[in-house]
Amino acid sequence: MVELGSVLPRLAEIGDSTVEAGAAILWDAECWWAMQGTHLPSSALDYLTAVRAAHRQFFRAGVTVDFVAPGTELSAYPVVVVPSLYLVSDEAIETMARYVHGGGQLVVGYFSGIVDPDLRVRLGGYGGALAELLGIRVEEFHPLPPDGEVGLASGGRGRLWSEEVQVLSAEVVDRYAGGVLDGKPAITRHQVGAGAAWYVSTELDDSTVARLAGWSPSRVETVRRSAGGTTWTFLLNHGAEDADVLADGIELVSGTPVEGQLRVPAGGYAVVRSR
DSSP states (O other), rough: OOOHHHHGGGGGGTTTOOOOSSEEEEEEEEHHHHSSSSSSSSSTTHHHHHHHHHHHHHHHHOOOEEEEEETSSOTTOEEEEEEOBBBHHHHHHHHHHHHHHOOEEEEEEEEESOOOOTTOOOOBBBBBGHHHHHHHEEEEEEEOTTTTTETTTSSSSEESOOOEEEEOOEEEEEEEESSSTSSSSEEEOOOOOOEEEEEOOOOOOOHHHHHHHHHOOOOOOEEEETTTTTEEEEEESSSSSSSEEEEEEEEEETEEEEEEEEEEEEOOOEEEEEO
16 A cells, blocks of 8 residues: 555656547446346346456457447447347447448447347347348357357357357358358358448357457556557556566656666556657
């Protein structure tokens, strides 16, 4: 506590800055509530599990995310992930469509677009609310047992859930391998305007997500804040070994200049101001 008290005054200049997020996760409390019912086709379906998985994957890759409510303007984010949005409003659908048309990359998770805010099932196949945007139609659900897995043609793995997906205007990125869905689309991509809407019909494991996204795990958490042309980079080393990080500027905790590289000790932290 004494150490924290001595550090905070050195960071006072950061007070009016805002966090720079490289992606957003759509978060909806009403959807969370709706998925707590006993009427779902699998008792293993859980909204918080899907949201936490999305956040964990970004965190391990060192990508800072914002949580945003459905209907929020999304144009500031290069990537928006929509985990299991079972309940979705027309307003939220329009916002997502506008985002993709404008050049955004929208990644929609399994069991999305099923019901409206009054819990009425949307027509046009499962996920009917998002069928046009995604360029697909879900014909049938295939829940997996709690310890079950499904293989993908790329070598990746899925768990918890799978779906029989019919491609309408999207392209297939990956297919199921083995089982009753062998050869069926598992991950799709639909070019819409200047952007693309992706659909992932199973709960991918972390290594599969990292491979698809081209991410490498980072043990140093990096969060940037900015204001008036100045950037403050927070570096927190969660690893058991010291880490060297590219940086230039002034390290505010120690007050020392940084030129090109900074060593952050295991379990340690640093804050670098740059312009």
